Amino acid sequence: xxxxxxxxxxxxxxxxxxxxxxxxxxxxxxxxxxxxxxxxxxxxxxxxxxxxxxxxxxxxxxxxxxxxxxxxxxxxxxxxxxxxxxxxxxxxxxxxxxxxxxxxxxxxxxxxxxxxxxxxxxxxxxxxxxxxxxxxxxxxxxxxxxxxxxxxxxxxxxxxxxxxxxxxxxxxxxxxxxxxxxxxxxxxxxxxxxxxxxxxxxxxxxxxxxxxxxxxxxxxxxxxxxxxxxxxxxxxxxxxxxxxxxxxxxxxxxxxxxxx
Amino acid sequence: xxxxxxxxxxxxxxxxxxxxxxxxxxxxxxxxxxxxxxxxxxxxxxxxxxxxxxxxxxxxxxxxxxxxxxxxxxxxxxxxxxxxxxxxxxxxxxxxxxxxxxxxxxxxxxxxxxxxxxxxxxxxxxxxxxxxxxxxxxxxxxxxxxxxxxxxxxxxxxxxxxxxxxxxxxxxxxxxxxxxxxxxxxxxxxxxxxxxxxxxxxxxxxxxxxxxxxxxxxxxxxxxxxxxxxxxxxxxxxxxxxxxxxxxxxxxxxxxxxxxxxxxxxxxxxxxxxxxxxxxxxxxxxxxxxxxxxxxxxxxxxxxxxxxxxxxxxxxxxxxxxxxxxxxxxxxxxxxxxxxxxxxxxxxxxxxxxxxxxxxxxxxxxxxxxxxxxxxxxxxxxxxxx
Numbered sequence: 001x002x003x004x005x006x007x008x009x010x011x012x013x014x015x016x017x018x019x020x021x022x023x024x025x026x027x028x029x030x031x032x033x034x035x036x037x038x039x040x041x042x043x044x045x046x047x048x049x050x051x052x053x054x055x056x057x058x059x060x061x062x063x064x065x066x067x068x069x070x071x072x073x074x075x076x077x078x079x080x081x082x083x084x085x086x087x088x089x090x091x092x093x094x095x096x097x098x099x100x101x102x103x104x105x106x107x108x109x110x111x112x113x114x115x116x117x118x119x120x121x122x123x124x125x126x127x128x129x130x131x132x133x134x135x136x137x138x139x140x141x142x143x144x145x146x147x148x149x150x151x152x153x154x155x156x157x158x159x160x161x162x163x164x165x166x167x168x169x170x171x172x173x174x175x176x177x178x179x180x181x182x183x184x185x186x187x188x189x190x191x192x193x194x195x196x197x198x199x200x201x202x203x204x205x206x207x208x209x210x211x212x213x214x215x216x217x218x219x220x221x222x223x224x225x226x227x228x229x230x231x232x233x234x235x236x237x238x239x240x241x242x243x244x245x246x247x248x249x250x251x252x253x254x255x256x257x258x259x260x
Numbered sequence: 261x262x263x264x265x266x267x268x269x270x271x272x273x274x275x276x277x278x279x280x281x282x283x284x285x286x287x288x289x290x291x292x293x294x295x296x297x298x299x300x301x302x303x304x305x306x307x308x309x310x311x312x313x314x315x316x317x318x319x320x321x322x323x324x325x326x327x328x329x330x331x332x333x334x335x336x337x338x339x340x341x342x343x344x345x346x347x348x349x350x351x352x353x354x355x356x357x358x359x360x361x362x363x364x365x366x367x368x369x370x371x372x373x374x375x376x377x378x379x380x381x382x383x384x385x386x387x388x389x390x391x392x393x394x395x396x397x398x399x400x401x402x403x404x405x406x407x408x409x410x411x412x413x414x415x416x417x418x419x420x421x422x423x424x425x426x427x428x429x430x431x432x433x434x435x436x437x438x439x440x441x442x443x444x445x446x447x448x449x450x451x452x453x454x455x456x457x458x459x460x461x462x463x464x465x466x467x468x469x470x471x472x473x474x475x476x477x478x479x480x481x482x483x484x485x486x487x488x489x490x491x492x493x494x495x496x497x498x499x500x501x502x503x504x505x506x507x508x509x510x511x512x513x514x515x516x517x518x519x520x521x522x523x524x525x526x527x528x529x530x531x532x533x534x535x536x537x538x539x540x541x542x543x544x545x546x547x548x549x550x551x552x553x554x555x556x557x558x559x560x561x562x563x564x565x566x567x568x569x570x571x572x573x574x575x576x577x578x579x580x581x582x583x584x585x586x587x588x589x590x591x592x593x594x595x596x597x598x599x600x601x602x603x604x605x606x607x608x609x610x611x612x613x614x615x616x617x618x619x620x621x622x623x624x625x626x627x628x629x630x631x632x633x634x635x636x637x638x639x640x641x642x643x644x645x646x
Contacts (some may be wrong), residue, residue, distance in 0.1 A: 048601055051593065072600035073609075082601055088594045092616025101612065102602045126616070143602060 001026045001198050002047070002151055007058035009039075009046050015056070016042045018223035024151070026196035029177055029212055031203060031231040034220035035243045040202045041085070043220070044153045047200070048082045049075050062151065077104075081149025083140040085156055089128045095139055096123030102146035113145050117172060133160015134169075141172045152176055152199040158207045170211025173199075177212055206235040219243070263356070263453055263480075268394030268425040270314065270363045279310060279317040282385070289387065289418055295476065295636065296414030297445035297629050298385045304628070306380040306409075311397055312387050314365030325376025325407070327369075331398055334369030341369070344400050348431045348459035348488075356455045360396050360427045367397035367429070372407040372438075381410040381443075381626055388426055388452075389418035399430040403438035403466075410441040412629065420449035420477070432460030434468050436491060443471040443625060445633075448478040450507040456483040464491025470514070471623040472500040475636050477508045477536065484541060486515040489523035500529040501618050503640060504536025504565060513541025513570070518551035518580075525553040530617055533565030543572040546580040553581070559588035560617055611638075 002024040009017035016039045024030045032040045046053040047060060049072040060068045067075050090098070096110055114120045117138045128136060137157065144152065154173065161169050179197045201208060209231055217231030221243060227234060237245070279285060282293065282300040290300045302308050307326050310318035316330035335341055351361040368384055388395045403409060417424050426448075434440050440460075448454060462468050468487055487496040498514035516525035527542045544553035559567035571584040591613050599609035620633050 050597055050601070071606070072597060073603055073605045076601055076603040084598065084601070088592060088598050090595050090598070090613060090616055092619030092621070093612060098599075098602070101599070101604060104603055147602060 001028075001063060001196065002200070003061040004047070005059045005061070007043075007046065007060065008056045009042055010054045010056050011042060011052060016223050017046070020058070020223070020225055022218070022225060024198050024200060026198055028215045029199040029201065031201050031209070031214045031217035031234070032220055033203065033217060033231075033234055033238060038220040039223040040220045041155055044082065044155050044200065044202065047075075047153060048072060048080060076147070076149075079150030080153065081144045081147045081151070082153040083137070083144060083155060083157070085159065087128050087136060087140065089126065091126050091129065093127050094124050095127050095142070098127050099123070099142050099146045102143045106148070108146050113142060117142050117168060134162055134165045137161050137169050138165070141169065141176070144176060145172070150197055152197065152201075154199065154201045156202050156204060158203065158205050166207055167211070170208055173201075173208060174212045206231075209235065263425065263455065265355070265359050265394075265425070268392050270365060270394040270396055277315055277317060279312070282308070282310065282318065289389070292416040292418060292447055293385055293387065293414060294632065296385070296416040296447035297412055297443070297473070297632060298383060298414040298416075299628060302383075304380055304626070305383045305412075306378045307382045309368045309370075309384040310387065311366045311368070311385070311395070313389055313393055313395055316366050316368070319368070323378060323380075325373050325378050326382060326409070327371040327373065328382075329369045331364070331367035331369055331400065334400065341400060344402065344431060344433060345398075346431075348461060349429055349457055353457075356427055357429070357457055360398060360429050360457070363394070363396040363427075364398055365396045367399040369400045370411065371402040372404060372409045374404040374407060376404075376407045376409075378407075378409040381412045383412040383414070386413070386415040386426070386428065387418065388416075388422075388424045390422070390424070392423055394425040394427070396427040397429065399428070401430065401432045401440065401442070403432075403434045403440045405435045406437040407435075408439040410443065410626070412626075413442065413444045414447070415444065416447040417449050417452050421451060422449055423451040425453045426455070428454075428456040430456070430458040432458070432468070432487075434460065434462040434466040436463045437465045438463070439467045441469045441471070441624065443623065443629070444473070445629075446472075446474045446478065446481075447476050448481070450477045450479045452479050454478055454481040454483070456485070458483070458485035460485070460487045462487060462489050462491065462494040462496060464520070465493045466491060467495045469497045469624070470499070471620075471625070472498070472502070473620060473633060474501070474510075475503045475633070475640060477505045478510065479507065480509050482511045484513050484515055486517065487525070488517045488519055489525065490519050492520050492522050494520060494523045496523075496525045498527045498529075499623050500531075501620055502529065502531045502538065502540070503618065504531070504533040504538045506535030506564070508533075508536030508538070510536065511539040511541070513539075513543070515543045516545070516553060518544065518546045518553055519548055521548050521550060523548065523551050525551075527555045528622075529557045530619075531557065531559045531567055532562065532614065532618060533559070533567055534562050535564040537566040539568045539570065541570045541572070542584065543574065544582055544584075545574040546577050546582055549577040549579050551577075551580050553583070555584035557586040558617070559586075560614070561588065561590060562614070
């Protein structure tokens, strides 16, 4: 589904990603760990095609197409959907209207979808205007439900979300990854397509792992991926040892051996 | 920009002195009126007035709570309207006012009777037709104690290419506890000169909401309507949505004088230029305390044009709360990209953001008018704005 080959990315002239290789299979959920500033967000932004993330080397292949230099909307229409951590406010655009735009020509039951996220009272409000952290997350999820992507990019689903809403966010992410969006009138072909939904998720706390079936994980450190393993094991290791070990392992050992 | 008043003829009368129904007017004229927000079918309105050049051709009040007369009839009936005619405006103020007094050719008198809450809006259409035609009207609007009304005022010229002059004077009186919403939509052309002069006064606990929408080119428009809040608790709000395509020259603003304790005023303007020149003014003056006022002007330049914002605050009292914010910019790349990440291409994203910027939802317009404005804003996006 997604293949990243030797990706090098600079932000503001500074190299952030220094040769990232990653493969996410259809239906697979991949978890990215790593300390602040290691390049996780840069990787997600680059896959989405946000400006300011300059690819200096490497390739991004999605569904067999080279999207390394494709405009954002083409990536979105091809099936990449991203939850932004700090999305901009858009004055005069009601959230409900944006959700309709996300669905493009597909019919959706906006109220039912909003109901699921307990977000109905926000549909008339301008996009992200004065939203709290948890409200932003629910707004992003609602848009993604309408967009029904095949690859879900999610930067820290837990940040700014209280415990009660964490369950709501967690279950919604689970459903999105399971291909259970609220889009009505899905043809069998579309349903089949949704079953192949895959995810690339950044987490620091690991709370999201309680709600989703995470298949694989890897640690990003200094712009490189290392330590591929079961995400739960990685989390446990980080909780016990921090990221010190990653530095050591990057310096001296092939990634997989450390956690094996 | 000064106006050569001798350039225009103020003698032009309408071809007809009475129009029973606006749908009987030429279709092209009706189109121009509809663009100015007029419901030509006169349905869902509490009354309607139409001024065609210098003749009041349609004067029809459907509800007992509204007294509607042409200005000439009102002056006759009320002995020259000594309490209201030229009481807020001064004929010696400037050349335009002097000429307006000298050439008075029409206008309306609307009185909403004490306690009357008029549900349907009242509409007035000011129409000007013919090359070098001059129009000079004077309106009086009185909202008596605890009365409520929404007046829709659509002004249009018959052809975009007509060289015409519109002088429109209005004096508003909102009495104690009265509530007036006054929505003005302009639809002129590149050779049209427009000089409105408007002053209103609001008594204790009264409310005045003024909405102004301009989506089409106008050669030379200069206006600075003023509201004076004279009684405790009075509130005034100005909302303007202005689009200035190439060929537009606008100097417009809103003024609120907070002359009594606990009055509040707000001026909000959204200005989009796609090649036109706009001076966007605003003044809130505090002459009493405690009072509150906020002034906001947001400008967006797309593909050329000039925006000059002049927000002013004045206070001669300690302890007032006045603020202003003005910003001129472009569409934020971050917003464009956010929408592109949802599958909108760059043009769709930009149009969506511009539509949001020109949002008229806060004006509380009747549904038909809001839809008509939304539709026009959507076409702007497709053609001129982007």
